[in-house]
Amino acid sequence: MPQRFPPVALIGAPTDIGAGHRGASMGPEALRVAGLAQALRERGIDVVDRGNLSGPLNPWLPPVDGYRHLTEVTAWNRAVMTAVRAELGAGHLPVLLGGDHSLALGSITAVAGHCRERGRKLVVLWFDAHADFNTSTITPSGNVHGMPVACLCGYGPRELTELGGSSPAITPDRIRQIGIRSVDAGEKRLVRDAGLDIYDMRYIDEIGMRRTMEEALEGIDEDTHLHVSFDVDFLDPEIAPGVGTTIPGGPNYREAQLAMEMIADRRCLGxxxxxxxxxxxxxxxxxxxxxxxxxxxxxxKSTLMRD
Incomplete structure (x- = not known):
């Protein structure tokens, strides 16, 4: 039987505060125009659109002490954390419509706290072209959308690592990264030392998406809260040009579909x-x-009815 989903709550966070290019702030509306809510309703899912959160405007300033817009990034992530936590508490499935990937700090911090309170196991599948494990000392840009995984694991400023009141929000063994093909020079050593579980594009090319996803989904069961953090630049830019940081050599349409279908088969999306x-x-x-x-x-959604 397919997973029976609780009501889905769409939460817009229209900001590019952590990014190096302007425009991700228009992402939530683009998803609405593309019919996201209606597509889910046609699957028999109750959907409520909470509209957009509000936060500080993007001042577009250079980095200070290795971070761009740290105060503003923190404010946006507090708003996201509060909104996601409220939906989880109400028994809903929150869908964050970004916005840049720094916002995952707020959403995953909220999910991690929710899981700790309920004694549930959390697994995060992070679909991305980038490892997002930079810190202020190794970042080439200061853009916080290149740092959320590091901050979630306790590497970063207290404003972000202790967003939920304690640090780290999660440990590296809780996160599995898929599709990685761009890791900054200083980031490579930190990723290795942290023991981050990464299925990069070479690995996917060598063993295929099916085996990759089987490994990434290992141990996920009915007691697992599965959080999917989907950065659109995970996809190859030939099929998905609408991102600020295009990296060639990503998954094609069918590989991406297979990954999503295999997650659906586990019936644990939270x-x-x-x-x-x-x-x-x-x-x-x-x-x-x-x-x-x-x-x-x-x-x-699948082509045929599957048990």
Missing amino acids: SLDIVELNPAFDVRNRTAVLTVDLVESLFG
Whole structure:
């Protein structure tokens, strides 16, 4: 039987505060225009759109002590954390519509706290072209959207590592990264030392997406809260041009669909981020439409009826 989903709550976070390009702030509306809510309703899921959160404007300033817009990034993530935690407490499945990937700090901190309170196991699947494990001392840009995984694991400023009141929000063994193909020079050593579980594109090329996902999903069962953090630049830019940081050599359409379908088969999805969609770089909302298609598969859409 397919997973029976609780009501889905869409939460817009229209900001590019942590990014190096402007435009991800338009991502939530692009997903709405592409029909995300209606697509989920057609799957028999109750959907409520909470509209957009509010936060500080992007001042577009250079880094200070290795971070760009730390005060503003913190404010946005507090708003996200509060909103996601409220939806989880109400028994809903929160879907964060970003916005840049720094916002995952707020959403995953909220999910981690929720799971600790209820004694549930948390696993985060992080779909991305980038490892996002930079710190102020190794970042080439100071953009916080390149740092959320590090901050979640306790590497970073207290404003972000202790967003939920304690640090770390999660340990590296709780997160599995898929599709990685861009890791900054200083980041490589930190990723290795932290023991981060990464399925990079070479690994996917060598063994295929099916075996990769079987390994990434190992140990996930009915007692698991599965959080999917989906950065649209995970996809190859040939099929998904609407992102600010395109990295060639990503998964194709069918590989991405298979990954989403295999997650759906586990019936453990508890929360979702959709981030880094940048309509300023898109072509007639093509990337948003593709993203909605993939989210439908994540929520159980398949070609045939499967047990």
